Amino acid sequence: MSDISLPAGASSTKLTVSGRFNRLLAAPKFQAWAARFPLTRRMVRRDGEALFDLVAGFCHSQVLMALVDLRVPSMLMDGPKGATALGHRCRIPTDRMAVLLRAAVSMGLLKITRSGDFKLSRKGAALVGVPGLREMILHHSVLYADLADPVAFFRGEVETQLAGFWPYVFGADGQGDPQVAATYSDLMAQSQLMVAQDTLSVVSFKGARNLMDIGGGTGAFLRAALVATPDLRGTLFDLPEVVAGAQKADLSDRINVAGGSFRHDPLPKGADVISLIRVLYDHADETVAALLSKVYDALPDGGKLIISEPMTGGDTPHRAGDAYFSLYTMAMRTGKARSADEIMQACQAAGFISVSAPKSPRPFITSVVVAEKRPNIL
Numbered sequence: 191m192s193d194i195s196l197p198a199g200a201s202s203t204k205l206t207v208s209g210r211f212n213r214l215l216a217a218p219k220f221q222a223w224a225a226r227f228p229l230t231r232r233m234v235r236r237d238g239e240a241l242f243d244l245v246a247g248f249c250h251s252q253v254l255m256a257l258v259d260l261r262v263p264s265m266l267m268d269g270p271k272g273a274t275a276l277g278h279r280c281r282i283p284t285d286r287m288a289v290l291l292r293a294a295v296s297m298g299l300l301k302i303t304r305s306g307d308f309k310l311s312r313k314g315a316a317l318v319g320v321p322g323l324r325e326m327i328l329h330h331s332v333l334y335a336d337l338a339d340p341v342a343f344f345r346g347e348v349e350t351q352l353a354g355f356w357p358y359v360f361g362a363d364g365q366g367d368p369q370v371a372a373t374y375s376d377l378m379a380q381s382q383l384m385v386a387q388d389t390l391s392v393v394s395f396k397g398a399r400n401l402m403d404i405g406g407g408t409g410a411f412l413r414a415a416l417v418a419t420p421d422l423r424g425t426l427f428d429l430p431e432v433v434a435g436a437q438k439a440d441l442s443d444r445i446n447v448a449g450g451s452f453r454h455d456p457l458p459k460g461a462d463v464i465s466l467i468r469v470l471y472d473h474a475d476e477t478v479a480a481l482l483s484k485v486y487d488a489l490p491d492g493g494k495l496i497i498s499e500p501m502t503g504g505d506t507p508h509r510a511g512d513a514y515f516s517l518y519t520m521a522m523r524t525g526k527a528r529s530a531d532e533i534m535q536a537c538q539a540a541g542f543i544s545v546s547a548p549k550s551p552r553p554f555i556t557s558v559v560v561a562e563k564r565p566n567i568l
């Protein structure tokens with residue numbers, strides 16, 4: 191194994207131990223040997239499959255996008271159908287439709303019946319059943335356009351379209367177009383139910399009387415919290431054009447709605463718990479620091495802050511946070527995804543003493559940080 195030729199791009203400068211190891215792993219002769227050797231060949235095959243999945247990832251996303259855009263999962267809700275019938279409804283020739291459908295089978299979204307028709311798998315049915323999932327998948331066409339030249343994207347040379355998709359976030363602060371606000375709030379509200387579910391499963395409102403949800407959109411999280419905690423009252427605080435679309439459902443006697451900007455306006459008084467659900471990652475560090483200080487000042491001694499949003503993995507990067515939300519927020523150009531540690535440090539810098547990050551059930555939906563303003567014992 192000593193005759194190992196260097197892979198393209200490797201330099202011949204003095205090597206560290208891990209550099210030598212990398213060269214060994216990358217050398218074609220070693221790869222060929224490891225693929226045959228009984229103790230390593232399963233590992234080599236697993237690595238190869240995982241690498242190929244990454245190589246093909248774009249095709250997988252586009253198959254999903256086509257399937258959802260054409261509403262194929264909805265067409266299969268009543269039962270299996272053949273490629274000809276589906277192709278006819280989607281205006282796609284049968285042979286090409288069969289390629290799309292078989293691709294979806296390979297991805298676990300559809301199944302083939304004995305008669306050769308196609309039916310929904312459990313995951314495929316979720317494409318119809320999970321609120322907002324179709325809209326979320328479709329709006330990715332904007333993100334994918336921004337990522338078309340990934341090197342230029344990471345160099346910061348792309349005028350991203352996603353930044354214009356959510357214009358109010360950084361431009362129309364308090365004076366935005368109600369139509370834009372409504373479209374945005376709808377998309378957020380659809381997924382907010384899942385975010386609310388996961389957040390409420392790891393936080394407690396025991397002893398709390400008044401929850402203020404800052405940047406609460408049209409109030410989905412606040413409503414879910416109040417339904418789960420019958421004695422709790424709530425304040426929804428967001429930009430005026432956003433709270434104009436607020437839905438109180440049958441909780442109107444327990445919800446107070448306040449329009450304003452956390453940048454320029456004082457926060458309403460009286461809350462002993464404040465929540466920031468998917469708010470911080472929209473904003474730069476200075477805005478986050480100013481908002482956390484304002485929240486700290488607005489809370490009484492013993493008051494609690496709940497932060498819930500997708501977070502990066504910090505020292506242990508994970509795909510949802512580090513290979514999706516970080517890129518998404520980078521394309522938005524206003525904020526960034528942060529790790530739980532970074533958010534906890536920002537809370538401490540604002541004055542919070544007791545901070546923790548309870549384990550979240552689905553980090554690809556949201557992660558949670560809780561901070562308490564300790565009672566003043568002097």
Ligand SMILES: C[S@@+](CC[C@H](N)C(=O)[O-])C[C@H]1O[C@@H](n2cnc3c(N)ncnc32)[C@H](O)[C@@H]1O
Pocket residue numbers: 359363378379382385404405406407408411427428429432450451452453466467468469472
């Ligand atoms: C990503 S959305 C999250 C909405 C909701 N919390 C959710 O999880 O679905 C961010 C929210 O922050 C609000 N927001 C942005 N800037 C704000 C500001 N300066 N003052 C108050 N709310 C603001 C937006 O209107 C929007 O509703």
